[in-house]
Amino acid sequence: MSGHELHPLVKQLLDGDITLADLPAELRAEGEAALRLLAGVDRTDVSMPAVTWRVMAKLERRRRRFLPWLLAPALAIAAALVIWLVPRTPAPASLVTVRFVLVAPDAKQVSLAGTFNHWDLQATPLVRAGATGVWTATLTLPAGQHQYAFVVDGARWVPDPGAPAIDDGFGRRNSVLTL
Amino acid sequence: MRSGSQATDGDIVRAVLAGDRERYAQLVERYRDRYARYATRMLGSVDAAEDAVQDAFVRAYDQLAQCKEPDKFVGWFFLILRNRCFAERRRNRTSASLEAANDVAAVDRADGGAEAAERRRALQLALLELTADQREVFVLKHVEGLSYGEIAERLSTSIPSLKMRMHRAYDKLREQLRDHT
Numbered sequence: 001m002s003g004h005e006l007h008p009l010v011k012q013l014l015d016g017d018i019t020l021a022d023l024p025a026e027l028r029a030e031g032e033a034a035l036r037l038l039a040g041v042d043r044t045d046v047s048m049p050a051v052t053w054r055v056m057a058k059l060e061r062r063r064r065r066f067l068p069w070l071l072a073p074a075l076a077i078a079a080a081l082v083i084w085l086v087p088r089t090p091a092p093a094s095l096v097t098v099r100f101v102l103v104a105p106d107a108k109q110v111s112l113a114g115t116f117n118h119w120d121l122q123a124t125p126l127v128r129a130g131a132t133g134v135w136t137a138t139l140t141l142p143a144g145q146h147q148y149a150f151v152v153d154g155a156r157w158v159p160d161p162g163a164p165a166i167d168d169g170f171g172r173r174n175s176v177l178t179l
Numbered sequence: 180m181r182s183g184s185q186a187t188d189g190d191i192v193r194a195v196l197a198g199d200r201e202r203y204a205q206l207v208e209r210y211r212d213r214y215a216r217y218a219t220r221m222l223g224s225v226d227a228a229e230d231a232v233q234d235a236f237v238r239a240y241d242q243l244a245q246c247k248e249p250d251k252f253v254g255w256f257f258l259i260l261r262n263r264c265f266a267e268r269r270r271n272r273t274s275a276s277l278e279a280a281n282d283v284a285a286v287d288r289a290d291g292g293a294e295a296a297e298r299r300r301a302l303q304l305a306l307l308e309l310t311a312d313q314r315e316v317f318v319l320k321h322v323e324g325l326s327y328g329e330i331a332e333r334l335s336t337s338i339p340s341l342k343m344r345m346h347r348a349y350d351k352l353r354e355q356l357r358d359h360t
Contacts, residue, residue, distance in 0.1 A: 004354050011346045015320075015327075034349070037356055040295075040302035041321045046215040048229050052207045055236045059200070 010034050060168075063119065095140050096179040100150075102126060102160075105133030107152045114148025114174075116141050121151050147174040192249035195240075203243075207236050210253055214260055220318045221264040223307050231267055235260035257333065265311050305355035313348035316341050 012018045013031050023031045104110055110126040116139070117123035126135035147166070150158040159165050160175035168174045186194075186205065194202045211232055218228035239246075239256050246255050306314055319330045327338045334341075 005350045006346075006353055008346075011349050014349055015342070015345070034353065036298075037302070037352060038321060040298035040356075042220070042299050042303060043322055043324075044216075045212070046219045046225060046228070047212050048215045048232055051211040051215075051229060051233050051236070052204055054233050055207050055240075056201070056204050058233070058237055059203070059240060 006030065006034060014038060094143050096143055098141055098177065098179065099136060099138045100126065100148075100160075102135045102150050102152075102158070103133055104135055104150075104152055104158075107133075107135065109153055110135040111151045111154075112137055112139075112148055113151050113157075114146055116146050116148070121154060126150075141177075141179060143179045146177045146179070148177065149174055187250060188252040189248075189250035192243060192246060192252050196243055200240075203240055206252065206256075210256060211236070213253075214257065217318060217323060218260060218264055220303075220306070220322050221311075221314060222267055223303065227267060228264075231263045232260060235263045238263070254333065261315070261334075268311050301356055302352070305352050308355055309348050309351055313344050313351070316344045317348050317352075320345065 006014075007027055007030060009018065009023055009027055010031050013020065013023060014034055020028060020031050020035070100112055102110055110128075111121050112124040112126060113119045113121050114124075124137055124139065126137040128135050147168075148160070149172075150160065152158055157172065159173045163175040163177060165173040165175050186202075188206065188209075191202050191205050195206075215228060215232060218231045219225050222228050222231060235256065239252075239259050242259070246252055248255070306317065309317065315334075316330060319325045319333070320327070325333070327341050330336075330341055331338050
């Protein structure tokens, strides 16, 4: 037996297959020393409460392809929305034309992300009306309920202050439009 | 369908695959802490372990359709987390050693007892010197408290193979901790 290796019976002791009393007397000291080694095992429970929201936020963020929503508060944007339901003649009865308006004087770009465009930040940009800071987009949407938010400068998600909102399940609010 | 609190893993997996993706949070909630300690002892760092557990859940979500037995989600998830821990250990061994000592020190400040603290710290560092295979069987048996039979089932391997790994681990630990026994 090498001096670096524990006796097989001592390994059985560490495995819990035998007790210290089962060891021959000449191995007791080695057995006791080996058990002291195991006394240092750290069995402290570890809790990771943040993992749940981190996982779900990552899945959601990836789905929406937007920057972390933790950074998303509306900053100093004076936002207001006016929605005009503009019945335009050729639209079938099941479609409704909606104008979205956001006042965001400091924004460089604004887009609309929602259930109607699969939360694609690029799909529905708003157009700035002159130097007024008023951004608008007109969409024709199917009747029913839609959830959406404005996205300012590609990163800041701004719920519509003029529309009802619901929790999206991940700590943010989505605006709700029912047509 | 059972209610949310009583739903089986299989119920939830099938609901997520059917499009109710928010139900996945229930699986994360159910198992994140069960494997937090395993990942922490494998990686020697709570921070690294939290990243590993998070990534494993995201990866499991991505591959959920490949979970052939939804009612055995937890065993399938464990193998994903295990792979993630092994990969992380290969990448980042040195920094883990330093963090391991710090993490253990933090625990021991709370527990008190300089001798116990030193013993824990020494063992934690010595564990990082084991191979990943050796370390894993040590963690599962002596930290998680599983029997060889349970470990063999979880890792799809034989008990003699596990004992061989463990007994080599004992020898290495004894060598590493010669001054502490």
